[in-house]
Amino acid sequence: MSDDRVTVTCDDCGLAETFDALGVARAFVEEHRTETGHDPTWELPSLASGVERAGDEAGVCGRPGCTDTGSPLYQGE
Structure with a gap:
């Protein structure tokens, strides 16, 4: 690939x-x-590590276990 x-x-x-x-x-x-x-x-x-971290904190993967709900980037459910 x-x-x-x-x-x-x-x-x-x-x-x-x-x-x-x-x-x-x-x-x-x-x-x-x-x-x-x-x-x-x-x-x-x-992806750059900062991009991955921001995505995790924002909850873009959709899995509860990898989302930081205390982050200012968190977008909610």
């Missing part, structure tokens, strides 16, 4: 796709979930 591509995989059906843009990959993941009920995963290119 190139460092600037997003890979989406689904263990339920063996799907494996790569995308040049995060937005397109995210839309594909949501469409696959809606159409199949599967829960695909994605591998993102590496």
Whole structure:
């Protein structure tokens, strides 16, 4: 995989796709979930540590265990 591509995989059906843009990959993941009920995963290119931390604090991943609700970046549920 190139460092600037997003890979989406689904263990339920063996799907494996790569995308040049995060937005397109995210839309594909949501469409696959809606159409199949599967829960695909994605591998993102590496981000600067500050970007990853800010995303975690803002709650962008959507998982309660990785969100800092005390951060000023937290966007709520």
